[in-house]
Amino acid sequence: MSLYLLYEFASGYALFNCHGIDEIGQNSEAARNSVADLTRFGKVVQLVAFNPFESALDALNQISAVSEGQMTEELQNFLSLNFPSVGKKPKFSLGVSEPKLGSHIFEVTKIPCQSNEFVLELLRGVRLHIDRFIENLKPGDLEKAQLGLGHSYSRAKVKFNVNRVDNMVIQAIFLLDTLDKDVNSFSMRVREWYSWHFPELVKIVNDNYLYAKVAKYVDNKSELSEDKLPGxxxxxxxxxxxxxIVEAAKASMGQDLSPVDLINVKLFAQRVMDLAEYRKKLYDYLVAKMSDIAPNLAALIGEVVGARLISHAGSLTNLAKCPSSTLQILGAEKALFRALKTRGNTPKYGLIFHSSFIGRASARNKGRMARYLANKCSIASRIDCFLDKNTTAFGDKLREQVEERLDFYDKGVAPRKNIDVMKVAIGNVDKEEMDVEETPVQPSTKKSKKKKSTEMDVDEAPTEPSTKKSKKTKSKDSISNGDVATNGDSTAKKKKSRKSD
Structure with a gap:
């Protein structure tokens, strides 16, 4: 069976034919070592056809399709023109570097393809001597084409990255955690710095952000009087x-500071306030991004914990691929491996411990609650990853299920089945789609048509509504004399029939 080689590179597609190769020589080391020698390799491998790419954009499209294992129309035409006809028992095969591409070529063209170690060695030799096989190819042209195609391919991969939106959430949650640490440490520094001047203020104002605002406003405690009380x-x-605060400033035991020191304290307090305000804006941004990327996961477990799960997994797709047992201990890998090494108890929860459901559960039910919550988080992440519509219907219902599970552990109330809850959620999604599809103009036209028809009925036949009302009144007055009369008539008829018998 003769062997052909398909080689794709930055300049185009090339087809080679291999002569004098038997099955015994395919596994020998001599055949692999002869690849480096062009005189020996050129006798075995010969160029059959070469199809150059039309432009840089065409090269990018062709190579992108090859990397995904798809055969383009141009490649199909190139193979059909330069390959012999495929019969019931083909006497040749095509060697390719990508097995997925080979399977797709076989499905479309019925050309048998193979991709093994020997084929890869031959393609390595072709890659090494490709500039010698093609005559019109100049020495620097191939390097320029490879460099340009590499840059454009990398830009396309970054631009059309599926997880590019998840990166925004990952960076935002990292920055949010860092800001929390920085704001806390800076706030403690403001407290220690200003406490030399006004130590009593620490016990009166507990909030860090409020303490920085008050410290900036009060400035020198000796100047604090009743005039500054409204502010x-x-x-x-x-x-x-x-x-x-005013009374404490009058009897304060703190030492006096120089004007330069007070200015530095005020500037530092202002920086802490700015960081705290930026932290609030960043949190609002994270909430908005999570409502777009993972609305059901955010509705179930919260925006911050959901973002931490996505960032620890790497992306929403990776989180959706994780089973619930892996999601349960995300963030507790060190404790898990330490427990496996020492043969101790494995951790029950990782990042999901920060959820309010775990805190509300009793000590004996925390493990079971973590396992159940991880199961629901896995379902919510998969719905967010693979559902095209942006909705929180499933997340709300999953949260209701977790609440019911808490009641079941505490009070023994039986929760609903998952299939029933999901049916209700699907019905809510269908209702939302129906509301979106309906335009506001259609209901007004229907109402106007109904009004016109009722007016015409009243003008043409005024007796019809009275008959309808009489029927309704009969049904409503069933307890009155009508029912008694009908009952009496029926009994009289029964008596007559008995007498006649």
């Missing part, structure tokens, strides 16, 4: 607490 009330939000 202090607006900051604190409580009149009693504002008066307490």
């Amino acid at each position: 202090l009330i607006d900051l604190v939000g409580d009149e009693d607490k504002a008066k307490e």
Whole structure:
């Protein structure tokens, strides 16, 4: 059986024919070592046909299809023109570098394809000597084509990356966690710095953000008087607490600071306030992105925990591929491997421990609750990954199921079955689609037609509504004399029939 080789590179498609290759020589080391020698390799492998690409865009489309294992129309025409006809028992085969591409070529053209170690060695030799086989190819043309195609292929992969939106969530949650640590550490530094001047303020104001605002507003405690009380009330939000701050400033035991030190404290407090405000904006941005990317997961477990799961898995697709047992211990890998090494108890939860459901469960039910919640999170992530419509119907129903499971553990109330809940969720999604598809103009035209028809009926036949009303009144007045009369008539008829018998 003769062997052909299909070689795709930056300049086009090339087809080679191999002569004098038997099955015994395919596994020998001499055949592999002879690839480096052009005189020996050129006797075995010969160029049959070469089809150059029309442009750089055409090259990008062709190579992208090859990387995905798809045969393009241009490649199909190239093979049909340069290959002999395929009979019932073909006497040749085609060697390709990608097995997926070979299977697709066989499905369409019925050309038998193979991709093994020997074929890859031959293609390595073709790649090594390709500039010698094609006559019109200049020395620097191939390198330029490879460089341009490599840049364009990389840009296309980055541009059309499926997980490119997930990267925004991953970066946002990383930055949010970093900001939380920084704001806490900076707030503690503001407290320690300003406590040298006004130590009593720490016990009065507990919130870090509010403490920085008050420290900036008060500045020098000796200058705090009743005139600044309205502004202090607006900051604190409580009149009693504002008066307490003023009274504490009068009897404070802190030392006096120089104007330069107070300026530095105020500037640092302003920076902490700016960081806290930016943290709020970043949280709103994360909530908006999670509602677009994973609405059901966010509705089930919350935006922050859902974003941490996505970022730890790498993407929403990777999270959807994880089974629920893996999702349950995401973030507790060190504890898991330590438990496996020491033969101890494995962890029951990882990142999902931050969910409110685990905290609300009792100590003996935390493990079962974590397993159940991981199951529902796995379902929600798969729905978000593969569902085209952006909806929170499934996430809301899954959250209801988790609430019912909590009630079942605490009170013994039997929860609903999953199939019944999912049917309700699918019905809600169908209703949303129907509401979106209906235009606001159609109901108004229907109502107007109904009104016109009722008006015509009233004008033409005024007696019809009275008959309908009389029927309705008969049905409504069933307890009145009508029922008694009908019952009496029926009994009289029965008596007559008995007498006649």
